[in-house]
Amino acid sequence: MSDALAGLHIPEHVGIIMDGNGRWAKKRGLPRTIGHKYGAQNFRKVTRYISKCGVKVLTLYAFSTENWKRPPEEVSALMKLFKQNLIDLVTDFRDDDIKVRFIGDRSAFNKVLIDLINESEEVAKNREGMVLNIAMNYGSRDEILMAVRSLCRDVQQNGLDPESLTEKDIADRLYTAHQPDPDLIIRTGGEFRLSNFLLYQCAYSEFYSTETLWPDFNEEEFNKAVIEYNKRNRRFGGV
Ligand code: IPE
Ligand code: IPE
Ligand code: MG
Secondary structure, eight states: OOGGGTTOOOOSEEEEEOOOHHHHHHHTTOOHHHHHHHHHHHHHHHHHHHHHTTOSEEEEEEEETTGGGSOHHHHHHHHHHHHHHHHHHTTTTTTTTOEEEEESOGGGSOHHHHHHHHHHHHHHTTOOSOEEEEEEEEOHHHHHHHHHHHHHHHHHHHOOOGGGOOHHHHHTTSTTTTSOOOSEEEEOSSOOOOTTSSTTTTTTOEEEEOSSOGGGOOHHHHHHHHHHHTTOOOOTTOO
C-alpha cells in the first residue's frame, strides 16, 4: 500500500465502473477494441494494487446486460478478450490469494466461456484474500428480477409468508449475498450515472467519478478516490 493512504480508512467494499475504453482508443486514432485490450490489461494491475491496500471485496463492472446492443464486431472482440483473460486468471492472482467470483447471468455466454468462468471460480474457491466479483452480463434490474422470482417460488411452493419478508431476504438472493454493501463506487470516464450497477446494494455508497479513462486509471488515481472518500461524512440517514 502506498504512503498516500497511511492512516486513512480503507473502504471494505469498492465497486468500479470501468468506463472509457472506447474513447481512450479514439483519442489515439485506434479502433475501440484496442481500448478494450488495454483496459483488460489494466484490470489485472489495478486489482492487485487494490488487494494490497486491504480492500476486502472489489466488484468490477466488465459487461452489462445492455452492452449486447453494441455492434456485433465489438461484442465478439470483447468475448474473445474475456476468454483470453479468463485463461490467464486460472493461475493469475494465486500469489495474491485473490478469490475470483463472477456475478451476472453467465448462461448467455458460449460453453467455452462458461467453462472458463466455472473453472476460475473453482481454482480460487479456497483462497482467503480479497474477493473479486467480476460483473459480466450483469444488470441490477435483472438481478432484482431473479431475486423476486426466487421469493415468489418460495411463497408458492414452500409456504413462505410474504408478510414475514425482510430487506435481508432480498439481499440474500442477490449475487452479492452475504457480502457487505459497497462503501465506495468509482466510475472512470467522467459520467455521473450507475448504468444498472448494484442498484439495490448502492443505497448508501459514496460515489466518485473521475475524468480519467479506464486504461489510464492507476494506483495514484485509486489513492485519490480513497482520499476523497475519507472526506465524506456518511450519515446513513442519521445526524
Ligand atoms: C467500458 O468502456 C467497457 C465496456 C462497457 C465493455 P466503453 O466501451 O463503454 O468505452 P466508452 O465509454 O465508449 O469510451
Ligand atoms: C457501463 O458502461 C458498463 C460497464 C462499464 C461494463 P457503459 O458505457 O455501458 O454505460 P453507458 O452506456 O455510458 O451508460
Ligand atoms: Mg462507456
